[in-house]
Amino acid sequence: MRYAFKAEFFKVLANPLRIRILDALRDGPLSVGELRARLDTEQATISQHLSILRARNFVFTERRGTTIRYQVSDPTIWRLLDLAREIFDNQLVSVQAALTDLRDEKAG
Secondary structure, eight states: OOHHHHHHHHHHTTHHHHHHHHHGGGGOOOHHHHHHHHHHOOHHHHHHHOOOHHHTTTTEEEETTTTEEEEETTTTTHHHHHHHHHHHHHHHHHHHHHHHHHHHHHOO
């Protein structure tokens, strides 16, 4: 059951736009319109992905007057996203080192 939860959890994060939405929400709650402006993406597309994030409890809504604002349910998600970025950066450094080695072998 724990592995199934993890698999479903990471499926939600498998979409780059959903990760961009979560990153945009680091600064606090935002409306769909505000997210559209920040992410330069169609409002319908953002709404679709917010629906998935909401269904999986990654975000929740708060009504302020006539505006619905979205915010992250558990700020710990940003630690996970930061760690993923760190892993990516580490792998990029490894690939760059391997390319440099190959270049040096060809030159030498």
